[in-house]
Amino acid sequence: MTKRMGCSLARFLTLILIGMLAIIQSGCGSAQSDDDNASIDNEKVSISSVAGKSNVVIFTPSDGISITAHTPLNKWAKFTPLITKALTDKGFPSKSIRVKTDASLDKQREDIENYVTDQLLTASTETKKHTVLIVAPVTPEHSGNEQYGDYVSSPSDLANSSSEKKTADDSTTDAQNDDERKEEKSKAAADAKAMVKALKKAQQAGAHTGLLANSLDDFTPDFFVSMSTAEQIGTLQAHQLVSKLALEKVTADHPKSIEILIPFSEDGTGSDSSRIFASEAFKGIWDTLGPYFKDGRAVSASNTLGKQSSEKDWKKVSFNASKTSDVREAINTRLTGGSKDAQPHHVDGIIAMNDFVSSGVVEELTSLKYSGSAADVNPEIDVSGIVSSLTSKRNLNRQAVPKPKDSKQNSNDADDVPKVNDSNNMSWPIVTGYGSYLDMIPYVVNGKQWMTGMENIQKLSTDIADAAGTLVAEKPLTDCPSISSMPINGTTTNVIHEEAMAISAGNLKKTLIEPGYISLADAEL
Template identity: 55%
Template sequence: MSTRGKHSLARFLALATATVLTMTSAACGEGHQDAGTTSIDTDKVSTSSAAAKSHVMIFTPSDGISISSHTPLNKWAKFVPTITKSLTGAGFQSKNIKVRTDGNLSKQSDDVQDYVVNQLSSASDDTNHHTILIVAPATSANKGNEQYGDYVTNPTDAPKYDTQKPSDAARRTTDGALDKPSASSSDKPTQTQNENDQDNTDNNDEVTAGKRLSKTLKLAKKAGARTVVLANPLAGFTPDIFVSMSTPRQIGMLQAQQLVSKLALEKTTKMHPKSIEVMIPVAADADSNLNATQAFSEEAFAGIWEVLQPYFKDGRAISPSKKLSAATTQADWESVSFKASRTAEVKTELNNRLTASSKDGKPLHVDGIVSMNDFVSSAAVDELTSLKYTGTAADINPEIEVSGIVGTLTGKHNLNKIAPPKPKDSKEGDASDEGQAQTDSNGDMAWPIITGYGAYTDMMPDVVNGKQWMTGMENIQKLTRDIAGATATMEAGKKLTELPYVKTATVGNATINIIHEKPLAVSASNLKHLLIEPGYISLADAGL
């Protein structure tokens, strides 16, 4: 990608994310009805009517063949059926919703171009104005970060963009990050126009494919079609709606915040600090995008450290491996990063951290482990078991009674909540024992709180039994309802700014409409509601 293209994309991402991080989740408001009346919501009827005669074309990357349950639920294969259901719920006809998947950006740009040329160039103006193109660019930016899923809004071109304040972002200007449609003698896309837009370079080159896709979508917009771009923006193109997915920083912050809550770090004292390990996996396969995975890891750690740094700084948190300290900064992400292409590498890393500095050869006590994703957490659970740690996360902070989870999931009774236990170490002020082995009442190593992300199906039993405290995933249902509601609103000719879940940002001369929902923290207490009831997993998948 050209330097200007990268800087433009970075500015767009910075503004998009800074804007969405300030908004609160809210459901789409429906028409008000007075108590005791049965008045018809005419706005909803008109929106549904407009949607009913519209055509939707969805382009997403293909997931590839996966025969294992050891993969994230954050996959396009899960997203597409959900968005189709949401669209039909908003009034779109299922027969008018088409889906196309592609393995790379070059093929995707060809397919989008073919659709625009073949469908929109010969269609009537009315048909064009009732056509929606929903595109998730099939870039390789996520290569090396697949363990988190498909939906991450990558920071490769914009490191630390999540840290901007909305007021700062609003004051920034750009020199063409998002282009306005230029004047044209015709609003109809033609084969000649598209061919002239192509650069004289290899069509398999991702940069060229990206430029072609952007220019094709511009032609579609000029012809009257609505455009929605998912996850990662296209340089030089302003869609009608940009849907920002979870960022690495948000994924890191989510897990760190869960750890702070479950370990009750606010109530912890430096006399009885909590032992925490942060594991940042970095893929190092030959076919991985090393720059992308390093940028992801750097941003993820920045999110983690923004939450945990105060506790390490004042001594309420320590690192058994000594990889983190009060002097650690966000720039020190490599101190906790490691090669994690295979399960064995994760197990070796955790083993070294918990045993290398032990004075007596026994594993060190650890209260919490930020694993970043469920691939790492799975290996961590196996290694902790091998090292003879016993119990569950509820033994550290029994906010839920693990024995009551089955009843809750089957709807029989509520979870029992009790206060966190007092510190187990009775040697107040003995700093020499910090980070050394502590045992439970049975003389065995107490099981730590483990966090992850991706909602791997095969890890659900471990979430239920307390071996893994929580996992995270994209709020797929809410996002798809937002997208469906917003597209139906556009089709009805209404303003998107009237929707509570659509925010706007001004970039140069263009106004961006942004949809964003924060990632979900999934634990045993809400697993039924978030995963089983929507049909993402079954009771059997959860080990029930």
């Protein structure tokens, strides 16, 4: 009896000791967690206190006056207020944040030179190292990206305005236009070099620099904010089309009819720039759709593209898109051969590249009596699913292209797919665009336009503010989760990049309305 009581008491005391040890360990763990949290809070306070004594000057191109809703949401006038707000949230005083807009590279260069010479270089050492210059270089006029928005990243030779890159299929321009273009490029190159010289002086004085959208030759900023390129915009829309039309299930016996519209105007003043932009946009599309055309699963109702086509054939699908009537004429010719009496071809998908072009496409499809909406095509597939399955964390042009299956496989999967020559099938095609034009949002809602796109400028603004706060606190930018290292103009650079948002009726509320880009009324909801 005594022995059993002794064993019970021993077990009881053991349980008490285990419980006490658990409490002690829990307390230690809690204290460690509190220390970690305190460290993080102290770091935030440290950055905030330094930011409170710092200056940020933002130089961007001017938007110009817009009195119409037929314009992209991708505008500097939308972006810079978000950057300013993110900076104030980070602790930068609003009075210490300045925004300067310029209509030309020449004027922007002058403003940067004046600020660096008259204000920065005469300031104290402490002020210099607590100053951040954020510059979005003005790009040449007629660079080919005007219809996509203000901050599409241009190819490096485009951004630096000094390239004379041409392709074998270029037509010759008259000598006067050629001389004018060379003179314009020479002046722009001189302005860019002068701007680089001023920014290097700022860096040498201890200030920090960031570039938005476009790089500058022979200059490495503290960070570079990469925006979507022509190739990435083309890739984004092609991926959307591949998935929405379920091309991997299609056979060559029942192909999908796809038309590609590349807006391009060779006007003699910016033809090099617009040519490069248009050709790279088509490359992004063709890298994705090309395999389907080659094995016969995708065809062109207008026969502009086929099995033998390549990325060099971009001019076959390009057209002047200066006016909506140009777009309507182009798609009408593709679908009817230009004949008023012809029965329009069946078409499954149209890549319009931007919302200016898609607006003309929607108008002409309506006029030709196509009916239905994108909601009728594979309704179980939405943009959110496509984005999560096809986009990686980094650049869109590095994504793997969905590989077409053998055309002999899955022959039963497409038995209900209308053949291209089924002229009686006038169902509404999938139409893609980019830019999130305000007046096109209602068409995204009703499915006449399947998707549009725009930069995630709210997230980019937060990333920029994080980088600015980290720099003035004299901490490494590698502390910022949004920073990665990439080669820019041959030099390893700290890069901020966020994927462009693909927007459809299914995610419109989350992507545009809730963040405050548009209102319910704008979407006609």
